[in-house]
Amino acid sequence: MHGGGPTAVINASLYGIVDEAKRSGAFVHVYGSHGGPAGMLSGTYIALDEIDDDVLAGLRDAPGSAIGTGRDALGGHYPQMVEVLVKNGIDVVMLTGGNGTMNTCALLQEACREAGADIQVIGVPKTMDNDIAEIDHAPGYGSAARYAAQSVGEVCCDVHSMPIHIVVVEVMGRSAGWVAAATALAEQCGQGGPDLIYVPERAFDEEAFLADCKRLIEEKGGGVVVASEGLHDAEGNPIVDPIMEVERETYFGDVSSHLANLIVARLGYKARSEKPGLLGRASMTLRSERDVDEAEEVGRAAVRAALDGATGVMVGIKRVSGEEYAVATDLIDVERVRLIERLLPDEFINEAGNGVTQAFKDWAAPLVGDLPQFVSFL
Amino acid sequence: MHGGGPTAVINASLYGIVDEAKRSGAFVHVYGSHGGPAGMLSGTYIALDEIDDDVLAGLRDAPGSAIGTGRDALGGHYPQMVEVLVKNGIDVVMLTGGNGTMNTCALLQEACREAGADIQVIGVPKTMDNDIAEIDHAPGYGSAARYAAQSVGEVCCDVHSMPIHIVVVEVMGRSAGWVAAATALAEQCGQGGPDLIYVPERAFDEEAFLADCKRLIEEKGGGVVVASEGLHDAEGNPIVDPIMEVERETYFGDVSSHLANLIVARLGYKARSEKPGLLGRASMTLRSERDVDEAEEVGRAAVRAALDGATGVMVGIKRVSGEEYAVATDLIDVERVRLIERLLPDEFINEAGNGVTQAFKDWAAPLVGDLPQFVSFL
CATH class of the missing domain: 3.40.50.450 (Rossmann fold)
Incomplete structure (x- = not known):
């Protein structure tokens, strides 16, 4: 079953x-x-x-x-x-x-x-x-992680070609940031990997996020941000208000869309959101x-x-x-095992809470496998 | 250049x-x-x-x-x-x-x-x-079309496994629905393909959309809807209000997120949105x-x-x-060629404006190539 x-x-x-x-x-x-x-x-x-x-x-x-x-x-x-x-x-x-x-x-x-x-x-x-x-x-994790890592690697190539916006990629993981963290391996593709990664194991601070994005824009003109679908604030509230509760389940709005709108509205800078969602667990x-x-x-x-x-x-x-x-x-x-949620341990998350550590990359790399390296002359 | x-x-x-x-x-x-x-x-x-x-x-x-x-x-x-x-x-x-x-x-x-x-x-x-x-x-089109078609085919397998929601997949194409139309080829994967496809060549009618979704829920318990990012109403207004204008460009909200919220709010039924976005033009x-x-x-x-x-x-x-x-x-x-936008011709869109014709599939199939057929015992 x-x-x-x-x-x-x-x-x-x-x-x-x-x-x-x-x-x-x-x-x-x-x-x-x-x-x-x-x-x-x-x-x-x-x-x-x-x-x-x-x-x-x-x-x-x-x-x-x-x-x-x-x-x-x-x-x-x-x-x-x-x-x-x-x-x-x-x-x-x-x-x-x-x-x-x-x-x-x-x-x-x-x-x-x-x-x-x-x-x-x-x-x-x-x-x-x-x-x-x-x-x-x-x-199931290694595949979702590989999907997220290579897809983000490809998106990094795209954004690197024309750094005119911040692209926010939302990945699945309501309580745990394992898949989001794996996108750090996108750096293997040769375009630097995602610039910022936010996982639900850390309370999301909107002002710190906007400051991170502002620095990214000033330094590079644009970049790639990865966000877990389950981000919440210091009080434990999801950063996007639930739209509706249907039976036992709560329907949340899209985090990527919310964060991209926030960048546009607060920083006056172009932002896109991508949310591959189910594609990430269905890709063969x-x-x-x-x-x-x-x-x-x-x-x-x-x-x-x-x-x-x-x-x-x-x-x-x-x-x-x-x-x-x-x-x-x-x-x-x-x-x-029953009903216990295993979260990313502290040693896998960087101090600023906007990226992962080398220890995580070393742990995750063999599960994901080698990623292709892409040619660029930029 | x-x-x-x-x-x-x-x-x-x-x-x-x-x-x-x-x-x-x-x-x-x-x-x-x-x-x-x-x-x-x-x-x-x-x-x-x-x-x-x-x-x-x-x-x-x-x-x-x-x-x-x-x-x-x-x-x-x-x-x-x-x-x-x-x-x-x-x-x-x-x-x-x-x-x-x-x-x-x-x-x-x-x-x-x-x-x-x-x-x-x-x-x-x-x-x-x-x-x-x-x-x-x-x-560039054949690849974007293949990405969309196979990804939607895989999502159809996922949704078919547990038809508890409508999944709205947004694909690129601000004025033309060529990529959205190509997702009809997902039927090759063996799980029926997307149930509904909406392209910007037809004015989007919210009530007709909700009636289509309601029928889908009643008949199948859930399903897959594909929507072009550039959907607009009969007056030519985008169905999602522009969030902000930055320089010469208008920043639109996400169509998939908007439509999923609409299903939840108006039909009281579970809906998800997926927006692979840039992934669709970057996938190798x-x-x-x-x-x-x-x-x-x-x-x-x-x-x-x-x-x-x-x-x-x-x-x-x-x-x-x-x-x-x-x-x-x-x-x-x-x-x-300069500045002329080529839209889907009438003979490629079905009468109800929520799908494509066999003529389109015949035209698109050789560009996309054969898709894998997936095993299911359902």
Whole structure:
């Protein structure tokens, strides 16, 4: 079952799960829940083991979630879900998602135990935001980070060609600035990278921002600013007023648009806003190959864990120390992950709160992979 | 000299010009004007013939403009520019740009003639907006179109996974809807393509838009809407009020943000806005290979035209009739191109004004190239 928004590699994890399960010969059937929790609750399944291998392999290159996903609250429906699982003879449930989905894992496992149902529940990490606790990084992050870094690198070339405006690029990440921070790697492209980066881990100070922009204009004539969608002020209020609340969700206005307007209105200088938004988690061409491989491997590790009898765990990714980048998977009690948001640590954010440190770049570079270097004669 | 905003292939045309000029052996030097008209006026040149061939070849893969570009008004400075060109021994001037730049070509040539200076002036077409008159399509368009089409195709997969909102994607094109129209090709990706497309060639009717969106929500639970940045109402007023005028330019607010807010406020339904903006003209990974090849060839044709003694012309691209797509270059009097905006013809827009026709898709498909088909089990 997939929970929450897709990533560029959520289907790669699904491929790893299905392929490993089929290879093991230990499972009678492998089903996908159609559309997340709602599908699991109603017993609406997709028979993944009956799909041709070459079609299944296409999952590695498919954006979105090939079995759908959902954000429905399961509320008090856990006992009912257990009944449906038992009725359908399901022995193992795997949930791919973020820390909210790991909470679902914990609640579902509790409900199974209470009902005396012998069902294993295993979490598979997934988030472009990279805010899952206890792991080095989450599948989906490397691709979102690569998309943001190379796109910003290309935009830097464009702006460098004709520095007549400040371009504000908004990237996803409501509570954590991991993706915004990754745009610092755009400097690899050869045009200096973004001039300023603002992350939600620091309170946003409008006057400091305008002073930063004014200096940028005076020194370079223009430049590139990256802003997380979740910026808020010192009181914790989002810098753009919520436009409306729909059901449980708040609809926020665009941060990039707001900041560009602010530059125009307060500094009298040209500014543009760009907000690739969903493009950043759906792009197949700008994703990280390492991320695809790791996402698939995390899916395979979940199947191996199931065969070992594990339950109530999430597959983790830890770095193996050594000169070359290497990772290994492990198993983490979902209790240690559920609903905990992992934010950028202090040592990854610069002192002025408008950029990142070398330590962050060193950490993020292997996840993003090498970026192309672009020719310029300026 | 480059004029106006870059495209994904403006440097490919520059590569064609420099390489063809060097191969011809007919030129003593090949210079690039540093930063558009301002560089040409001040005699600030980049010696392109002195750059290593392998570095030069990198121009084919470089976003932005490698020699810079500019939007400065030349105003009454044409006689002065002629003086600078004569003083520096320049015999041929090539200007890469849109219909505004072709106007510059015409004015510069006139100034040369009045000054008795024997200088050839040749225009090289370039615009992601595709609004240059007299040609089948402009270099830069195919890449912007491919970026928009595949990106929207990927977003359609994302939204199809969890249809809980309407996503409004804004694409560039202030007067002409060529890029917005190209997103219809996203249907090749296998998730239906965008549900609604609005172009500036039709007056935007807010009530009709909301009725379209309401139907979309009722029928599918959500979907993807594409909107040109230049939408205006029946009186010709932009649908988003200008925020500020800076020098000669008007700064408009974001159309996607405005429309998403409208859906939330008026329909009480979730909506997101995405505005890739500059990313769409800077992306190297999602450009059209055919566009790169044609842009290079247009540059080479400009050099051949110069060797034939032509002046006051722009290189054109026309389709050669036949079963397979093929083009040929020709030469067009710049007088027929200057300042004329080429809009989408009626036969390319559907009757309701919220989509395109098959005739448009047939025309655009070879420029964009085949898009990947994505696997989904929904």
